[in-house]
Amino acid sequence: MKKILLIVDPGIDDSFAIMYALLSPKIDIVGIVCQFGNVSREDALRNSSFLLNLARREDIPLINGASAPLSGLPPEHYYDIHGTHGMGELNIKNTMFKNIYPFHKIYDLITKYGKDLTIVSLSPLTSLALTYLHAGSNIRDVKEIFVMGGAFLVPGNASHLAEANIYGDPHAAKIVTTHGEGITFVPLNVSHRSIVSKEMIHYLSLQTDAPFSPILKPLMDYYSEQYQLSMPGINGAPLHDVTLLSILTNEDHYTTVNRQIFVDTDDLTKGLTHADFRPVPEMVDDHPINKIVLDINVEHLLNDFMKVMNS
Numbered sequence: 001m002k003k004i005l006l007i008v009d010p011g012i013d014d015s016f017a018i019m020y021a022l023l024s025p026k027i028d029i030v031g032i033v034c035q036f037g038n039v040s041r042e043d044a045l046r047n048s049s050f051l052l053n054l055a056r057r058e059d060i061p062l063i064n065g066a067s068a069p070l071s072g073l074p075p076e077h078y079y080d081i082h083g084t085h086g087m088g089e090l091n092i093k094n095t096m097f098k099n100i101y102p103f104h105k106i107y108d109l110i111t112k113y114g115k116d117l118t119i120v121s122l123s124p125l126t127s128l129a130l131t132y133l134h135a136g137s138n139i140r141d142v143k144e145i146f147v148m149g150g151a152f153l154v155p156g157n158a159s160h161l162a163e164a165n166i167y168g169d170p171h172a173a174k175i176v177t178t179h180g181e182g183i184t185f186v187p188l189n190v191s192h193r194s195i196v197s198k199e200m201i202h203y204l205s206l207q208t209d210a211p212f213s214p215i216l217k218p219l220m221d222y223y224s225e226q227y228q229l230s231m232p233g234i235n236g237a238p239l240h241d242v243t244l245l246s247i248l249t250n251e252d253h254y255t256t257v258n259r260q261i262f263v264d265t266d267d268l269t270k271g272l273t274h275a276d277f278r279p280v281p282e283m284v285d286d287h288p289i290n291k292i293v294l295d296i297n298v299e300h301l302l303n304d305f306m307k308v309m310n311s
Protein backbone atom coordinates (compact mmCIF):
# COMPACT_ATOMS: atom_id res chain seq x y z
CA MET A 1 0.00 0.00 0.00
CA LYS A 2 1.29 3.45 -0.88
CA LYS A 3 1.14 6.05 1.87
CA ILE A 4 -0.30 9.11 0.17
CA LEU A 5 -0.70 12.75 1.16
CA LEU A 6 -3.38 14.22 -1.10
CA ILE A 7 -3.61 17.92 -1.97
CA VAL A 8 -7.07 18.62 -3.37
CA ASP A 9 -9.64 21.26 -4.40
CA PRO A 10 -12.94 19.28 -4.53
CA GLY A 11 -14.68 19.96 -6.97
CA ILE A 12 -16.30 16.97 -8.63
CA ASP A 13 -13.32 15.22 -10.20
CA ASP A 14 -11.31 15.68 -6.99
CA SER A 15 -14.27 14.14 -5.12
CA PHE A 16 -14.12 11.10 -7.41
CA ALA A 17 -10.37 10.95 -6.76
CA ILE A 18 -10.88 11.07 -2.98
CA MET A 19 -13.49 8.29 -3.23
CA TYR A 20 -11.18 6.23 -5.46
CA ALA A 21 -8.30 6.70 -3.00
CA LEU A 22 -10.50 5.73 -0.04
CA LEU A 23 -11.61 2.55 -1.81
CA SER A 24 -8.32 1.50 -3.43
CA PRO A 25 -6.59 -1.45 -1.73
CA LYS A 26 -3.31 0.04 -2.96
CA ILE A 27 -3.68 3.44 -1.21
CA ASP A 28 -3.36 4.43 2.43
CA ILE A 29 -4.29 8.14 2.77
CA VAL A 30 -2.23 9.73 5.56
CA GLY A 31 -3.70 13.22 5.17
CA ILE A 32 -5.77 15.43 2.88
CA VAL A 33 -4.67 19.03 2.30
CA CYS A 34 -7.61 21.16 1.15
CA GLN A 35 -6.83 24.30 -0.80
CA PHE A 36 -8.43 26.79 -3.17
CA GLY A 37 -8.91 25.93 -6.82
CA ASN A 38 -12.16 24.65 -8.28
CA VAL A 39 -13.74 26.01 -5.08
CA SER A 40 -12.69 28.05 -2.03
CA ARG A 41 -10.56 26.39 0.64
CA GLU A 42 -13.58 26.37 2.99
CA ASP A 43 -15.71 24.51 0.44
CA ALA A 44 -12.82 22.11 -0.24
CA LEU A 45 -12.67 21.36 3.50
CA ARG A 46 -16.41 20.88 3.76
CA ASN A 47 -16.61 18.64 0.71
CA SER A 48 -13.71 16.50 1.91
CA SER A 49 -15.29 16.26 5.38
CA PHE A 50 -18.51 15.12 3.74
CA LEU A 51 -16.75 12.32 1.85
CA LEU A 52 -14.74 11.17 4.90
CA ASN A 53 -17.96 11.18 6.85
CA LEU A 54 -19.71 8.95 4.31
CA ALA A 55 -16.76 6.56 4.32
CA ARG A 56 -16.51 6.66 8.14
CA ARG A 57 -12.86 7.68 7.81
CA GLU A 58 -12.86 10.80 9.97
CA ASP A 59 -9.59 9.52 11.43
CA ILE A 60 -7.82 10.88 8.32
CA PRO A 61 -6.45 14.35 9.11
CA LEU A 62 -7.77 17.23 7.01
CA ILE A 63 -5.22 20.03 6.65
CA ASN A 64 -5.77 23.73 5.93
CA GLY A 65 -3.99 24.39 2.63
CA ALA A 66 -3.52 27.63 0.70
CA SER A 67 -6.51 29.96 0.31
CA ALA A 68 -5.14 32.12 -2.55
CA PRO A 69 -2.37 32.13 -5.15
CA LEU A 70 1.13 33.43 -4.34
CA SER A 71 0.60 36.50 -6.53
CA GLY A 72 -1.76 37.92 -3.90
CA LEU A 73 -4.48 38.25 -6.55
CA PRO A 74 -7.92 36.85 -5.67
CA PRO A 75 -8.31 33.16 -6.54
CA GLU A 76 -10.37 32.12 -9.57
CA HIS A 77 -12.88 29.33 -8.91
CA TYR A 78 -14.99 27.11 -11.18
CA TYR A 79 -18.36 26.85 -9.45
CA ASP A 80 -20.05 26.85 -12.87
CA ILE A 81 -18.49 23.43 -13.59
CA HIS A 82 -18.66 21.99 -10.06
CA GLY A 83 -21.94 23.38 -8.61
CA THR A 84 -22.87 25.94 -5.93
CA HIS A 85 -20.58 24.43 -3.29
CA GLY A 86 -18.49 22.23 -5.58
CA MET A 87 -20.59 19.05 -5.31
CA GLY A 88 -23.09 19.56 -8.11
CA GLU A 89 -26.55 19.99 -6.63
CA LEU A 90 -25.96 17.88 -3.52
CA ASN A 91 -26.99 19.64 -0.35
CA ILE A 92 -24.05 19.30 2.01
CA LYS A 93 -24.21 22.67 3.74
CA ASN A 94 -24.73 21.10 7.15
CA THR A 95 -21.64 18.90 7.11
CA MET A 96 -19.64 19.30 10.30
CA PHE A 97 -15.92 20.02 9.98
CA LYS A 98 -13.84 17.71 12.11
CA ASN A 99 -10.19 17.10 12.78
CA ILE A 100 -8.72 20.07 10.84
CA TYR A 101 -5.01 20.63 11.23
CA PRO A 102 -2.87 23.71 10.43
CA PHE A 103 -0.54 23.78 7.41
CA HIS A 104 2.54 22.65 9.35
CA LYS A 105 0.96 19.22 9.80
CA ILE A 106 2.32 18.61 6.26
CA TYR A 107 5.88 18.94 7.59
CA ASP A 108 5.09 16.55 10.46
CA LEU A 109 3.79 13.96 7.97
CA ILE A 110 6.88 14.38 5.77
CA THR A 111 9.12 13.86 8.80
CA LYS A 112 7.06 10.91 10.00
CA TYR A 113 6.77 8.98 6.72
CA GLY A 114 9.80 10.32 4.78
CA LYS A 115 10.98 7.75 2.27
CA ASP A 116 7.64 5.91 2.40
CA LEU A 117 5.57 8.95 1.47
CA THR A 118 4.02 9.85 -1.89
CA ILE A 119 2.70 13.40 -2.29
CA VAL A 120 -0.10 13.84 -4.82
CA SER A 121 -1.13 17.35 -5.90
CA LEU A 122 -4.51 17.59 -7.67
CA SER A 123 -5.05 21.35 -7.33
CA PRO A 124 -3.19 24.60 -8.10
CA LEU A 125 0.38 24.07 -6.89
CA THR A 126 0.37 26.65 -4.06
CA SER A 127 0.46 24.23 -1.10
CA LEU A 128 3.13 22.11 -2.79
CA ALA A 129 5.26 25.19 -3.59
CA LEU A 130 5.01 26.43 0.02
CA THR A 131 6.05 22.97 1.17
CA TYR A 132 9.13 23.15 -1.09
CA LEU A 133 10.01 26.55 0.35
CA HIS A 134 9.44 25.70 4.01
CA ALA A 135 9.94 21.97 4.57
CA GLY A 136 13.67 22.39 4.01
CA SER A 137 15.65 19.45 2.75
CA ASN A 138 13.11 16.99 4.22
CA ILE A 139 11.01 17.10 1.08
CA ARG A 140 13.95 15.61 -0.85
CA ASP A 141 13.49 12.44 1.26
CA VAL A 142 9.93 11.90 0.09
CA LYS A 143 9.61 8.78 -2.05
CA GLU A 144 7.79 10.36 -4.99
CA ILE A 145 5.68 13.36 -5.97
CA PHE A 146 2.90 13.33 -8.60
CA VAL A 147 1.21 16.46 -9.95
CA MET A 148 -1.95 16.68 -12.05
CA GLY A 149 -1.09 19.67 -14.19
CA GLY A 150 0.10 21.10 -17.46
CA ALA A 151 -0.85 20.98 -21.13
CA PHE A 152 2.05 20.24 -23.47
CA LEU A 153 1.60 20.99 -27.18
CA VAL A 154 -2.19 20.68 -26.74
CA PRO A 155 -4.86 23.29 -25.93
CA GLY A 156 -5.44 24.11 -22.28
CA ASN A 157 -8.75 24.18 -20.43
CA ALA A 158 -8.54 27.27 -18.18
CA SER A 159 -7.36 29.25 -21.21
CA HIS A 160 -6.45 28.26 -24.77
CA LEU A 161 -2.87 27.79 -23.55
CA ALA A 162 -3.06 26.74 -19.92
CA GLU A 163 -4.30 23.84 -17.81
CA ALA A 164 -6.34 24.89 -14.74
CA ASN A 165 -4.00 23.73 -11.95
CA ILE A 166 -1.06 25.61 -13.47
CA TYR A 167 -3.19 28.61 -14.46
CA GLY A 168 -4.57 28.79 -10.89
CA ASP A 169 -1.13 29.70 -9.52
CA PRO A 170 1.61 29.90 -12.17
CA HIS A 171 4.14 31.34 -9.70
CA ALA A 172 3.68 28.30 -7.47
CA ALA A 173 4.06 26.01 -10.49
CA LYS A 174 7.28 27.83 -11.38
CA ILE A 175 8.64 27.25 -7.87
CA VAL A 176 7.78 23.54 -8.08
CA THR A 177 9.36 23.10 -11.53
CA THR A 178 12.54 24.92 -10.47
CA HIS A 179 12.93 23.29 -7.03
CA GLY A 180 11.54 19.81 -7.65
CA GLU A 181 13.37 17.03 -9.41
CA GLY A 182 11.89 13.74 -10.66
CA ILE A 183 8.29 14.86 -10.10
CA THR A 184 5.80 13.08 -12.37
CA PHE A 185 3.46 15.52 -14.14
CA VAL A 186 0.17 14.10 -15.44
CA PRO A 187 -0.99 16.70 -17.99
CA LEU A 188 -4.22 17.29 -19.88
CA ASN A 189 -2.61 15.43 -22.81
CA VAL A 190 -3.54 12.19 -21.04
CA SER A 191 -6.24 13.17 -18.53
CA HIS A 192 -8.49 14.40 -21.33
CA ARG A 193 -8.50 10.86 -22.71
CA SER A 194 -9.81 9.27 -19.48
CA ILE A 195 -13.47 9.79 -20.18
CA VAL A 196 -15.77 8.02 -17.74
CA SER A 197 -19.24 7.57 -19.27
CA LYS A 198 -22.60 8.17 -17.60
CA GLU A 199 -23.40 4.46 -18.09
CA MET A 200 -20.32 3.43 -16.11
CA ILE A 201 -21.38 5.69 -13.25
CA HIS A 202 -24.97 4.50 -13.47
CA TYR A 203 -23.77 0.90 -13.14
CA LEU A 204 -21.66 1.79 -10.09
CA SER A 205 -24.53 3.61 -8.44
CA LEU A 206 -26.56 0.37 -8.44
CA GLN A 207 -24.16 -1.15 -5.88
CA THR A 208 -26.43 -0.07 -3.07
CA ASP A 209 -24.31 -1.29 -0.16
CA ALA A 210 -21.29 0.87 -1.10
CA PRO A 211 -20.92 4.11 0.90
CA PHE A 212 -20.75 6.44 -2.10
CA SER A 213 -23.46 4.86 -4.29
CA PRO A 214 -26.13 7.56 -3.75
CA ILE A 215 -23.89 10.46 -4.76
CA LEU A 216 -22.11 9.07 -7.84
CA LYS A 217 -24.88 9.65 -10.36
CA PRO A 218 -25.91 13.17 -9.26
CA LEU A 219 -22.25 14.24 -9.28
CA MET A 220 -21.50 12.83 -12.74
CA ASP A 221 -24.80 14.06 -14.24
CA TYR A 222 -24.00 17.60 -13.15
CA TYR A 223 -20.34 17.49 -14.18
CA SER A 224 -20.96 15.92 -17.59
CA GLU A 225 -23.70 18.43 -18.36
CA GLN A 226 -21.23 21.24 -17.72
CA TYR A 227 -18.63 19.49 -19.87
CA GLN A 228 -21.05 19.63 -22.81
CA LEU A 229 -20.28 23.34 -23.01
CA SER A 230 -16.57 22.84 -23.65
CA MET A 231 -16.67 19.38 -25.27
CA PRO A 232 -20.05 19.17 -27.10
CA GLY A 233 -21.36 15.63 -27.57
CA ILE A 234 -19.17 14.06 -24.85
CA ASN A 235 -20.83 11.16 -22.99
CA GLY A 236 -19.61 11.58 -19.42
CA ALA A 237 -16.50 13.59 -18.59
CA PRO A 238 -12.76 13.24 -18.12
CA LEU A 239 -11.84 12.50 -14.51
CA HIS A 240 -8.47 14.27 -14.51
CA ASP A 241 -7.60 13.64 -10.89
CA VAL A 242 -8.58 9.96 -10.93
CA THR A 243 -6.32 9.55 -13.97
CA LEU A 244 -3.33 10.46 -11.84
CA LEU A 245 -4.23 8.04 -9.04
CA SER A 246 -4.80 5.18 -11.44
CA ILE A 247 -1.46 5.87 -13.13
CA LEU A 248 0.27 6.03 -9.78
CA THR A 249 -1.02 2.64 -8.69
CA ASN A 250 -0.62 0.85 -12.05
CA GLU A 251 3.00 1.39 -12.95
CA ASP A 252 3.11 -0.70 -16.14
CA HIS A 253 0.36 1.21 -17.88
CA TYR A 254 1.87 4.57 -18.79
CA THR A 255 4.98 6.06 -20.33
CA THR A 256 6.90 9.19 -19.41
CA VAL A 257 9.58 11.40 -20.91
CA ASN A 258 12.21 13.18 -18.82
CA ARG A 259 12.28 16.89 -19.59
CA GLN A 260 12.94 20.29 -18.06
CA ILE A 261 9.55 21.97 -17.60
CA PHE A 262 8.99 25.73 -17.94
CA VAL A 263 5.98 27.75 -16.79
CA ASP A 264 4.96 31.19 -18.08
CA THR A 265 3.78 33.76 -15.54
CA ASP A 266 3.27 36.68 -17.97
CA ASP A 267 -0.30 37.95 -18.28
CA LEU A 268 -0.66 37.06 -21.94
CA THR A 269 0.55 33.46 -21.68
CA LYS A 270 -0.25 32.87 -18.00
CA GLY A 271 0.08 29.20 -16.97
CA LEU A 272 1.48 27.93 -20.27
CA THR A 273 3.70 24.89 -19.69
CA HIS A 274 6.38 24.00 -22.21
CA ALA A 275 9.26 21.60 -22.64
CA ASP A 276 11.72 20.78 -25.41
CA PHE A 277 10.41 17.53 -26.91
CA ARG A 278 13.08 17.21 -29.60
CA PRO A 279 14.89 13.88 -29.33
CA VAL A 280 17.97 15.70 -28.07
CA PRO A 281 16.64 18.64 -26.06
CA GLU A 282 18.59 21.80 -25.45
CA MET A 283 19.32 21.93 -21.73
CA VAL A 284 19.07 25.06 -19.59
CA ASP A 285 21.70 25.32 -16.86
CA ASP A 286 20.59 24.67 -13.27
CA HIS A 287 17.02 23.73 -14.18
CA PRO A 288 15.84 20.35 -12.83
CA ILE A 289 14.51 17.49 -14.92
CA ASN A 290 11.02 16.18 -14.22
CA LYS A 291 8.84 13.50 -15.80
CA ILE A 292 5.90 14.13 -18.11
CA VAL A 293 3.33 11.39 -18.71
CA LEU A 294 2.62 11.40 -22.45
CA ASP A 295 0.82 8.10 -22.97
CA ILE A 296 -1.55 5.94 -20.95
CA ASN A 297 -3.45 2.69 -21.44
CA VAL A 298 -6.96 4.17 -21.39
CA GLU A 299 -8.75 0.82 -21.51
CA HIS A 300 -6.80 -0.45 -18.53
CA LEU A 301 -7.38 2.79 -16.65
CA LEU A 302 -11.16 2.67 -17.11
CA ASN A 303 -11.27 -0.99 -16.07
CA ASP A 304 -9.19 -0.15 -13.02
CA PHE A 305 -11.54 2.72 -12.14
CA MET A 306 -14.57 0.41 -12.32
CA LYS A 307 -12.86 -2.28 -10.26
CA VAL A 308 -11.75 0.05 -7.48
CA MET A 309 -15.07 1.94 -7.31
CA ASN A 310 -16.92 -1.37 -7.18
CA SER A 311 -14.88 -2.74 -4.28
Ligand code: BDR
Nearest residue numbers: 013014122163164165240
Ligand atom coordinates in the same frame (compact mmCIF):
# COMPACT_ATOMS: atom_id res chain seq x y z
C1 BDR B 1 -7.56 19.99 -13.19
O1 BDR B 1 -8.08 21.27 -12.82
C2 BDR B 1 -9.23 21.10 -12.02
O2 BDR B 1 -10.29 21.78 -12.58
C3 BDR B 1 -9.54 19.64 -11.98
O3 BDR B 1 -10.01 19.28 -10.69
C4 BDR B 1 -8.21 19.00 -12.26
O4 BDR B 1 -7.42 18.88 -11.09
C5 BDR B 1 -7.84 19.73 -14.66
O5 BDR B 1 -7.27 20.73 -15.43
Ligand code: CA
Nearest residue numbers: 009014122123
Ligand atom coordinates in the same frame (compact mmCIF):
# COMPACT_ATOMS: atom_id res chain seq x y z
CA1 CA C 1 -8.44 19.13 -8.91
